[in-house]
Amino acid sequence: MYVQDLLNGLTSAGIYILIALGLTLILGIVGIVQMAHGEMYMVGAYVVYLFSMSMGLPYFAALVISIILVGCLGIVVERLFLRRFRGDVEGAIICTTAFILVLQTAVKGIAGPSYKDIASPVEGVVEVFGARLSWEEIVIILVSAVLVVALLVSIKWTKPGQAMMAISEDLVGATLQGINVDRLSSIAMFIGCGLAAAAGGLIGATFSLEPFMGGFALTQGITVIILGGLGSVPGAIIGGLILGLIDGLLTPQVSPTIASIVGLVIVILILLFRPKGLLGYE
Amino acid sequence: MKRLTVIVLVLSMIVALGLFAAACGSEGETTTSQQGATTTEQGSATTTAPAGGAKVLKIGVTAPLTGPSSSAGIPHMRMTEICADWINENGGIDVNGEKYTIELIIEDEGETPDSGVTAATKLIEQDKVSFIVGTISPQIAAAVASVSEPAKVIRCLWHGEGTNVELNADLPYTFRVSICPHDFAMELLKYHVEAYPEAKNITLLFIDNSAGVILAEQVQEMITSLGLTNVETIMYPVDTQDFSPIISNVMRGKPDAVVCTALPHLMGGILKTARQKGYEGPIYNLSPTSPDTVQKIASPDLSTECIVPAPDLTSPKVPDLMKEMVQKALDKHGEVSWDYIRPFNSLWVLAQAIEAAKTLDTTEVAKAWENMSFKVLEGEGTMGGLETYGINHQAVIPFAITKISGPTMELIKWVTPSIP
Numbered sequence: 188m189y190v191q192d193l194l195n196g197l198t199s200a201g202i203y204i205l206i207a208l209g210l211t212l213i214l215g216i217v218g219i220v221q222m223a224h225g226e227m228y229m230v231g232a233y234v235v236y237l238f239s240m241s242m243g244l245p246y247f248a249a250l251v252i253s254i255i256l257v258g259c260l261g262i263v264v265e266r267l268f269l270r271r272f273r274g275d276v277e278g279a280i281i282c283t284t285a286f287i288l289v290l291q292t293a294v295k296g297i298a299g300p301s302y303k304d305i306a307s308p309v310e311g312v313v314e315v316f317g318a319r320l321s322w323e324e325i326v327i328i329l330v331s332a333v334l335v336v337a338l339l340v341s342i343k344w345t346k347p348g349q350a351m352m353a354i355s356e357d358l359v360g361a362t363l364q365g366i367n368v369d370r371l372s373s374i375a376m377f378i379g380c381g382l383a384a385a386a387g388g389l390i391g392a393t394f395s396l397e398p399f400m401g402g403f404a405l406t407q408g409i410t411v412i413i414l415g416g417l418g419s420v421p422g423a424i425i426g427g428l429i430l431g432l433i434d435g436l437l438t439p440q441v442s443p444t445i446a447s448i449v450g451l452v453i454v455i456l457i458l459l460f461r462p463k464g465l466l467g468y469e
Numbered sequence: 470m471k472r473l474t475v476i477v478l479v480l481s482m483i484v485a486l487g488l489f490a491a492a493c494g495s496e497g498e499t500t501t502s503q504q505g506a507t508t509t510e511q512g513s514a515t516t517t518a519p520a521g522g523a524k525v526l527k528i529g530v531t532a533p534l535t536g537p538s539s540s541a542g543i544p545h546m547r548m549t550e551i552c553a554d555w556i557n558e559n560g561g562i563d564v565n566g567e568k569y570t571i572e573l574i575i576e577d578e579g580e581t582p583d584s585g586v587t588a589a590t591k592l593i594e595q596d597k598v599s600f601i602v603g604t605i606s607p608q609i610a611a612a613v614a615s616v617s618e619p620a621k622v623i624r625c626l627w628h629g630e631g632t633n634v635e636l637n638a639d640l641p642y643t644f645r646v647s648i649c650p651h652d653f654a655m656e657l658l659k660y661h662v663e664a665y666p667e668a669k670n671i672t673l674l675f676i677d678n679s680a681g682v683i684l685a686e687q688v689q690e691m692i693t694s695l696g697l698t699n700v701e702t703i704m705y706p707v708d709t710q711d712f713s714p715i716i717s718n719v720m721r722g723k724p725d726a727v728v729c730t731a732l733p734h735l736m737g738g739i740l741k742t743a744r745q746k747g748y749e750g751p752i753y754n755l756s757p758t759s760p761d762t763v764q765k766i767a768s769p770d771l772s773t774e775c776i777v778p779a780p781d782l783t784s785p786k787v788p789d790l791m792k793e794m795v796q797k798a799l800d801k802h803g804e805v806s807w808d809y810i811r812p813f814n815s816l817w818v819l820a821q822a823i824e825a826a827k828t829l830d831t832t833e834v835a836k837a838w839e840n841m842s843f844k845v846l847e848g849e850g851t852m853g854g855l856e857t858y859g860i861n862h863q864a865v866i867p868f869a870i871t872k873i874s875g876p877t878m879e880l881i882k883w884v885t886p887s888i889p
Contacts, residue, residue, distance in 0.1 A: 439714055
């Protein structure tokens, strides 16, 4: 039974990590708290629905298209709106909160208020050491792992990746080194929103879609990045794993409510005793 | 070049949204439904029609048209419009020989008690309505009473959670024409005892809110009274998206059956996950979720042994009038589910109460309503609730027990609960 709980936790962690990586990249590079990040997750799920269910494309093709389109939406939002709010915490929060309403209303108006569902890309269940894991969950774990590794590699081995880390650690220093912060902000928004879209598309195939599904993603994403460290990519991965495993391991033993409370208590303790998070910067 | 890039990106987004709209089917919203052009008397709920025509009776509708509850609120509002149209097509409301056509004035009640009160206040003070139908949230229903009751405005609630906050002896102008989860519970549990006599251990899986806690206590008593055992009660957050850890918790107790409260998408998630994780016992929902929606979200292959208190709208056991309304909803909006159909009764029974009272005086309408029998889409209904709520303002109407069995579903029977 513990293997089942562990695998359930890894599935949850995969989603949390994708959401939190996007949020932390945007926070670290663009310098704003992207309150509409959950809505990018929701839009990502709806775009997968559009291309796979309405237009008949294969699920994975729809997922890639969703990542690209929502990433582009992120660039547009950054270029037209968020760039003006760099360093203005309140302004950015108000602006991105407005986007929550805009995106929810737009999707509800276009797609309708009823629940949508995306057909599973691979059906069936696999037994692993007595635990039952659906292929949808395996897809979540695998796709999340691939995207996380791709992101880590690109950060470690590419110039834009290194430049993004430099901005995340010291904006002024990075600017003085001639790093083009505006260009990298756009790239960070593309990656961040694309990762949110990937999470939305993955969860959409497992459960259902509705225009207000983003609130959950934002809450979990913020919890993870506080836990792991604001702006820290490894922190988002560690934080997502911790939160996912708390969900997977504690919920079956106690209750969903207590598992949520434990997660929040850990966050409060981190804020009290290590405000920079587990792997955050000073 | 940079500007060009931005323009191209914006245009590509617009194209993508356009494609989205085309593929998903645009669903334009209306905010008023007007039947027959009339001249309006300032400050009056009724208007005078041109010579020879019927008078117009304004009826307010408060629905959550924005926010998460709009997933139910918009279909509810649309069906109320269809009901108004249907009543008008059939001659309108006959008030002591005088014909009135219905004009709906629809207000968005939002998601909070404040926004609900604002919507109701506008209807009462500005539009001068004497009758309101609508409201989904019990919290909003309770708050709106603070303005509707002093104004003696009759409200017919679409539905509720069955707490005394929504209906009680201090709310003489508030009525409800729908069945609440605890009224479904006893009948579904009785069905369970008949259909699965060996399955005695029940786990409750309820939404974690105040109404859920109260309901859990009530259902635990019912379980005991029927000789069953409550293995455990698990409360889950309403924003749950991944049910795997919760189903692991459920399966740890090895229950023979699971009784849930869940919105349609949550029920789909619970059913799908439970079957994927290997749970095979029957799963009940005490919320009247459309069986077709549950089946669609869970996928037909995994939708086994799921019993809900709502009809399969394609069943031959569905009454003809309900079938007619299903067709009207399909013709008008292109989709239909139980979430569309079920608010129909609220406006229709209100119209019957006005006809029974033979006056638009709301005190007289309330008196007539308390003691009348009436028609609903499901058949016939009476009023009850004196013992339960302290006032005879709860409609007692039949509901369907439907079993989803993979790709097929069966409307097992219509039952009328006892609501003393």
